[in-house]
Amino acid sequence: xxxxxxxxxxxxxxxxxxxxxxxxxxxxxxxxxxxxxxxxxxxxxxxxxxxxxxxxxxxxxxxxx
Numbered sequence: 001x002x003x004x005x006x007x008x009x010x011x012x013x014x015x016x017x018x019x020x021x022x023x024x025x026x027x028x029x030x031x032x033x034x035x036x037x038x039x040x041x042x043x044x045x046x047x048x049x050x051x052x053x054x055x056x057x058x059x060x061x062x063x064x065x
Contacts (some may be wrong), residue, residue: 007061014050014058016065022050022058 014037028036031042050058
C-alpha cells in the first residue's frame with residue numbers, strides 16, 4: 001500500500017501540540033494594519049488551538065502528524 005499524502009497547505013498552517021491537539025495562527029494580520037489598534041494586532045499575533053469541531057478535518061488532512 002502506498003503512503004497517504006499530507007495536505008501541504010494544512011501542513012504549513014497547523015502543528016500538533018503535546019496533548020494531541022492542533023495549534024494554528026490567527027488571520028487578519030497581513031495587511032490593512034493602520035486602522036487596527038495596537039492591542040488588536042498584538043492579540044492577533046498569538047496562536048490558538050483548533051476548535052473541537054474542526055479537529056477531525058485537520059486530522060484527516062495530516063495523517064502522519
